[in-house]
Amino acid sequence: MNDEKLLGYKGKALQALEKAGAEIGDRLRISRDTQVYEGILIPRSDYADDRHVVIKMRSGYNIGVQINEATRIEKTGEGAKPSFQAPPLPKQREDLPRVAILSTGGTIASRVDYRTGGVRPALTASDLYSVVPELADLADIETEIVLSIFSENITTQNWTEIAKAVARHVENGKAGAVIPHGTDTLGYTAAALSFALQNLPVPVILVGSQRSADRPSSDAATNLLGAVNAAATAPFAGVFLAMHETVSDRAIVFHRGTKVRKCHTSRRDTFKSINTTPVARLEDDKFTVLAKDCEKRDSNRKLVLKPDFEEKVALIKFFPNFDSRVVEWYVNNGFKGIVVEGTGLGHVGKRLFPALREAIERDVLVAMTSQCIWGRLGMNVYDAGRDLLALGVLPLDDMLPETGLVKLMWVFGQTKKVDEAKRLLKTDIAHEFSPRTTYKEDS
C-alpha cells in the first residue's frame, strides 16, 4: 500500500491520508482540536513513526501533525506546486573570468522539490542562471556536482574529494572556485580545505545559506552572488567562507577557513570569525580587505595539494564528572590524536590526568583548546594548566576546537610519526593561530 504516492507513511497516518484521498504534493487542511494547519503534504523517511503527517507550510517550514481520532484531514486541492520554468539561458560571456562552482549539497545548492519534499541539487549552469540570472554578468561559470549530501553527513573522505576537485579546476586555470555546502559542518570543511589546499593562487569560497531559495527571506542568492563575485575578481587568495555580515542583505563578509564557526541555529549572519576579524567585506560591489596579513591573488603561485586526512582523531568536550574511561576507549581503539575542549584557559579536572598521561605515554597526541570559544589558552597561569603541560599536552593557543580537530586529522594524513605530527600541529599553516597583536582580545 505504501507506494510513491504516500511515500514513507504507514499505520494510522497512512490510513488517514488514504481516507482523505491525499497524495504527496497535495494541499491539505488538517484540523485537530481547535488548531488548523495548512500546507503541502511531503513524504516521510524510513525512520518515521506511524502517527504524524508532515506538511510544508507557507512559511517554508515543515510541521508534523499527530493523527488521532479527533484529527480531520481535508484535501483542499493540488496546491500551487511551483513550476520550475527555466528562462532562456543567458549568453555566456567568455570574456569574463572563469569560475568553477563545485556543489556538495545543503540548502544553498537546492531547489526544494515539492513533489518529494527532498532537496535536489540545482546546479547545472542553466539551473543556476535561471535561479540567479545576475551570475551571468559576473563570471563564465562551469559547474560540477561533487557531492549531494546534507553537511552533517560529510566525512574526511569527502573533504579529500572536494579538495581534489578544487585542485583540478585551479590547475586548469580558473579565476576561482565556489563551493556551495550545507551550513551545519561548513566550518569544519572550510578548515579542512584550508590545510589541504596550500599556496593557492586564487580564492576558494565556501558558501551556504540558512534559508532555501523558495523562502522570501532566503539568503541563497545574495551569498552565491557574493561568493562568485569574489572567486571571479577579489584581490585575495586562499580558502574563505562567505556569508551575510549581519541580518541585513547589505554586506557579505569573507571569513578565514580556519577561524570561523557557526554561532546561531537560524540567523543569516550565523558564521562569525573567532579571535580575528573577517578577511574582507563585499558591499555595493566593492571589496574592502580588512586583514593586513591576507595573501594576494597571484596566478604565478603554484597550488600545493595535500588532501589526506586521518579519521582516527577525536574531539572530547570536558564537563564535570567526565568519565576518563572514554579517553582510554579512544586510546585502546587505535586513535592517533585527541583534541580536548577544556575549560577556561585550558584545564580539565584532575580525575582525567592519569588517562591523559597514559594516552601520551602510548604515543597518542593530546592537544588542548577551550570550550570558551573566544580567547587564548593560558596554561602557565594555574596549577592544572602547568600540570597538563608537564604531562605533554600541547596547547593550541587561540585555535578553535573544531579547527584543532580538523588540523589534527590533517596532520595524521601527512605523517604517522608523533614528533613530526606535534611539529606540524604547532606550525601555523593557514592562519589557524592568530598572532597576539592582530586582535584586541583581552581587557
Next chain:
Amino acid sequence: MNDEKLLGYKGKALQALEKAGAEIGDRLRISRDTQVYEGILIPRSDYADDRHVVIKMRSGYNIGVQINEATRIEKTGEGAKPSFQAPPLPKQREDLPRVAILSTGGTIASRVDYRTGGVRPALTASDLYSVVPELADLADIETEIVLSIFSENITTQNWTEIAKAVARHVENGKAGAVIPHGTDTLGYTAAALSFALQNLPVPVILVGSQRSADRPSSDAATNLLGAVNAAATAPFAGVFLAMHETVSDRAIVFHRGTKVRKCHTSRRDTFKSINTTPVARLEDDKFTVLAKDCEKRDSNRKLVLKPDFEEKVALIKFFPNFDSRVVEWYVNNGFKGIVVEGTGLGHVGKRLFPALREAIERDVLVAMTSQCIWGRLGMNVYDAGRDLLALGVLPLDDMLPETGLVKLMWVFGQTKKVDEAKRLLKTDIAHEFSPRTTYKEDS
C-alpha cells in the same frame, strides 16, 4: 634535597636554583640568550618536569623558563613579598541584611600566597573585610568555606554539598547567599543550583573573577561587592551569576543560572546570557530589572531543596567522523542519559542513527542541543531532524548544551523512571527554556 625551600623542583632546574642560592619566594633574574625574565620563584607540582623554573612576574602571570647550559639565574633579593596586614575589623552592623558567603574556591576566593604560589581561601569575615572593606556597609556577613578547589575539579557531589549549604542559610533567614566559585565551571554549577534550589525566597548569587585580587586589573572586588549588594537588597529571587557586563567596571549584570555560559578565556565580561538578556543590571548602586518574568524576592516563599544528581549522564559533541561506538560505550557502561551537542538545528550524521536507536531502545534518554550555542533547534525542518525525532531523541529547544547536561544529571537524581525523566526534562523548571517571544532570536 627537594625540601620545602625548593618545593617541586628536581633535576637540572633544582641544581640551577641551588647554585643560585634561591628559595621559593625569592626574587630572581633569569637570563637566557637575549631574554631576561624577572619575578618571584614559585613552587612546582608533582607533575612538573625537571627543566623549567617558574616565576610569577609583576603582571601577576607566571612563566616557565627552560633551563639549559646558557641560562643564568641570579637572586636579586628576597623580593617584596606582600605582607597581609588585616586592618582593624569594621564594626559589624547588625541592622544590615544578613548575607551568607559560601566559598568554594577559585580566583575570586583567593589571596595568592607568594610563599607557596598556591591559592588560599581568604574567607574569614575579617579576611574579606580587610580585602574589600566596603562590604561592611552592605551587609552583616557570615562566611563559610564549603569547598576550596579549582572549579575544573567540581563534581555533581560538590553541587549537592553547595546546595545543602545554601539551603541551611536560607532556611536560617538570611537575606541572600553569595557563592564565590572558579569561573571555569561556574556556568555548570549555576545551572545545577537552579534546579536544586527551587522556589527560593531570596537571591542566591554565584560570583567569580577573571583576575586575582593581587592584580591591578582585578575584577574580584567589584564582582563581590555587586554580588553581596544583590544578596542583601536586590528585588529578585532565584539563582543568578554576577559578573562584569563589559570590560569596564561600570556595571555588574545578573545572568540566569540556566542561561549563562563562559565565552572568553580571559575577559572580565566572559559570561554571556544566551538566547535571553541578563535578568538585571547593577550600576551606581541601582538595580534595573531587565527580565519581565523574573521572580520577586518574597520572604514568605518556602525553598524546595532537591539536591541530588546522577553522575552517569554524558555530553557528546558531534563532529565529522564521530565514532558511533562511543555512544555504545556509554550505553554499555550503564549511563542513563546522553545529551548530544549536534550541528545546526539539531542534527548528527546518519552514521550515528543505529547507535542512538539502540541506546533509546535500551532505555537511555537521548536529548538534542546545538553546538551553534545561540538559537533554537528546529528538528522538523530537515530529514535528519525528523528522523532523529522519530527515533525518540528529545529536542531541548533553545537550552544550552551544558545546561541540558546538568539538567539531565539532576533529572536522574529525582527519578529512575525514563518516562518520568522525559517529562521532567521537557518541563520548564528554572527558565532553562526561553519562550519564543522573550528574545529576538531570528532574522
